[in-house]
Amino acid sequence: MNISKIVVAAALVAAAGSALADAAYPPEVPFVSSKTRAEVVAELQQASDQGSLNYAASAYPVLQPVASTKTRAEVKAELKTDPVVANRDLDELRDNVGH
Template sequence: MNRKSLAAALVLIASAGSVLADDITIDNTPFTSAKSRAEVQAELQQFRSAGVNPWAQDFNPLQSFTGSKTRAQVTAEYIQSREAVAATTGEDSGAAWLAQRAPAAPAPVLAGQPVNAQ
């Protein structure tokens, strides 16, 4: 019995290995470019002259970003909004928290003609 089981297992393993083999898939679909080679080269030259290459490994669009708030201001805003975020993302989606809050002043309703009126 063990010999038959071992033989069956070896046959399964051998057949499973051949199932994974496959040929290379060659895509014969013709490629049509939207730009000429000269246009692409000119675009690349513009990026190089500007010192920016969005396809480069070290491209960092936020390199020149400077924040307008201090770390203390951001921390204070986070602490202030922490309870509201926890309440609105809770089990009842903030229904109990919103019910306890004082209603906000209603937004003014202005009457008039829309810009694109017919």
């Protein structure tokens, strides 16, 4: 008797769950922009010129470009003298960067 009640309850829960899963939430409505990319960029530039952007200037620091003082040949020569790297092919090192 108890097993039949559990089976019936499980069947009702499953039926209710599948009935609720019919519609996607939130409804999938494709977004269509009313402005072009150029218009958005122009608005951002105008707001920046007027000083009305809502962000702290320190939150987005300007990074200075880094110029290397070494040539490629100098870097390869350093790698060949490094005992950890000396026994490996430089192409193998290049291929495995980040792995």
